[in-house]
Amino acid sequence: MKAPHLFVYEAPEEALELLGKDPVLAPLVARHGRARWGVHGVFPALVRAVAGQQVSNQAAKKIFQRLYRATGAEPGRVLALGEAGLRELGVSRAKARTLLSLAGAAREGAFSGLEALSDEAVKERLLAFKGVGPWTAEMVLIFGLGREDVWPASDLGLVQQAMRHFGLTSREEVAQLGERFRPYRSLAAHYLWAENDA
Numbered sequence: 001m002k003a004p005h006l007f008v009y010e011a012p013e014e015a016l017e018l019l020g021k022d023p024v025l026a027p028l029v030a031r032h033g034r035a036r037w038g039v040h041g042v043f044p045a046l047v048r049a050v051a052g053q054q055v056s057n058q059a060a061k062k063i064f065q066r067l068y069r070a071t072g073a074e075p076g077r078v079l080a081l082g083e084a085g086l087r088e089l090g091v092s093r094a095k096a097r098t099l100l101s102l103a104g105a106a107r108e109g110a111f112s113g114l115e116a117l118s119d120e121a122v123k124e125r126l127l128a129f130k131g132v133g134p135w136t137a138e139m140v141l142i143f144g145l146g147r148e149d150v151w152p153a154s155d156l157g158l159v160q161q162a163m164r165h166f167g168l169t170s171r172e173e174v175a176q177l178g179e180r181f182r183p184y185r186s187l188a189a190h191y192l193w194a195e196n197d198a
Contacts, residue, residue, distance in 0.1 A: 018184060042140055063089070063090050
């Protein structure tokens with residue numbers, strides 16, 4: 001079961017033109033077509049990202065599906081489950097506590113108005129919560145708010161594909177690679193992620 005999205009982000013023509021001029025990325029753009037993804041809002045994106053921390057994509061998908069079936073990714077329903085209920089769904093103790101903290105914050109309005117903030121301001125707000133690191137905040141920027149210029153250089157799938165396609169040998173090189181794709185780094189990441197499923 002997938003969470004309903006607020007809207008579908010779709011790559012603009014100018015982004016496709018820019019990325020299509022890159023000699024390495026161009027074949028990926030041609031192979032996978034116009035980039036698009038569902039944008040779900042901040043709290044559902046947080047739930048999905050926390051579920052996906054330090055586990056495989058397949059495991060993350062299963063955990064999120066169980067979470068969504070049980071809670072609809074709604075703060076009140078997450079809180080109603082409590083730590084024990086979340087643990088029964090396969091969520092680790094640490095992640096359960098993070099989700100409960102985030103659900104309480106969401107119910108109190110802590111994430112309202114993030115749409116109007118800069119990427120850095122959003123990250124600063126999210127990183128204040130225990131259990132939310134840079135990767136989780138970046139996933140929220142992309143899949144919760146639909147931001148176009150985020151480069152999640154710590155993401156394992158992105159790192160693997162960047163090294164494979166661009167011949168890089170270190171995470172530092174992967175981080176620097178993102179500069180090549182401004183102001184559409186989220187889209188470049190999308191095409192590299194798509195190669196994980198190819």
